[in-house]
Amino acid sequence: MVAEMKMNVPGPRISRARFSHIYLTLRSRICLLDYPPGQRLREEDLAAEFHTSRTPVRRVLARLEDEGLLRSVHGVGTIVTDIHIDELQQVYQLRVEIAELIGKLHPVHPGREEMDVYKKLLSRCEALMEKPDAREFARLNMEFFHLLMRLTGNEPLKAISERLYYQTNRIWLKTASELAQYDDVLLNEISVFQREMTDIVAAIECGDLHVVGHIRRAHIAMSFARLYAAAHPPEEAAGKDIV
């Protein structure tokens, strides 16, 4: 009820809504590589696009910089940060540990209509197997993540998990786009993802949210291992050398 009372506040609402809109839009563009690493963003361009001035835009950019997605340099520009799997190892290690807390802290069992959303994502994933598309895969991954976050009622946990997720989720698209065996890798990744979703949905239907955490943990760890292996070819000549 307290939350609903806040909905009545009209003044700050439009301000916060605009901030949220710009923030989510830019974050999405960064994570889908619409703004690839190294891209320079001009504050005035963004201000014009969102029909506002630089001031609100700078608020958003400052937050994205806090989260490690941007870097503003005086006199140069605001640049999308580059990422490398080596620098993300710590984030992945933390994500692995925290993944288990979903389903452990304040577990929330989804209702029927929420399960339908899972089913819908699963069918979209099957369709993706027929017609692979990296961007759609990335979107699916993000939507699935946000759905998983609804399994816990612990708000700080949600916020932290989301922050860490968005610090790492670009790396897959970036690595994939640099790889030679693009289609093979993509198809394999989709297949793995499909299995993860299937397993997690099964675990939820069993009512055991702890298991969801374990599955998730395993998949995050394996995902990192695959990315790490792709960036560090095992001694002998690999398919393609990055760097």
Added chain:
Amino acid sequence: MVAEMKMNVPGPRISRARFSHIYLTLRSRICLLDYPPGQRLREEDLAAEFHTSRTPVRRVLARLEDEGLLRSVHGVGTIVTDIHIDELQQVYQLRVEIAELIGKLHPVHPGREEMDVYKKLLSRCEALMEKPDAREFARLNMEFFHLLMRLTGNEPLKAISERLYYQTNRIWLKTASELAQYDDVLLNEISVFQREMTDIVAAIECGDLHVVGHIRRAHIAMSFARLYAAAHPPEEAAGKDIV
């Protein structure tokens, strides 16, 4: 050499240093209750105090608002958030889980001079037993926390732990200041803290940083339990009712 060239960059350095200074100062004031919950901060006053304009101050306030320490309301003011133990339960639950990760992820064993700092804090704690002082206790607690953070090399873990710590660490000072048996509670709390520090120092000297995490976890959980009990008297009439 490349790193040293960046040391010559004067421009952004002073900007970031100023931001950091204002941020740390305000956060400290909030957490030491120099700015008690409900206090209204005027952006112009802060700007004058730090010899700058509202713009940089607003950057800091925005971040403190993100972290839940402030709340800006258009047309009203920027207000220090009020806190209640019930609303912090989720944060505490998360802190309990995350505490164990210190010493587990990328453990860093302190050197001799760092151990001396621990010893120095311990002696300050002993002195505090003789002459209890809530504010000095809070400071000691904060310094000890920051020292503990040096036990891990995982930077994201540090950042998250710090964020969660500062979301909760005011509640003790606030609860204590509202309590009747002020001195007794304070002395007991110092005593408990002294035991925690002693145990943790012993664990570090044994070289087992995992144990440090377990000790820390136990103490955070117990600290929450004591605060919760103080706010929710066990049915029958207690010493004093809050609310």
Added chain:
DNA sequence: GCCCATGCTGTTGTATACAACAGGCCATTC
């Protein structure tokens, strides 16, 4: 006497002009 409307005051949010800064271009010089 009470109630409502309206203006007043003080605050945060926004827009914008200006300062500080980095990088590249070009002319000048050795």
Added chain:
DNA sequence: GAATGGCCTGTTGTATACAACAGCATGGGC
């Protein structure tokens, strides 16, 4: 011809004027 110095452009950081907003007091109407 190459190197170096200064200028020039474009960008982010800062300061400040103005708009939007909430709360309160005050006065008029009933």
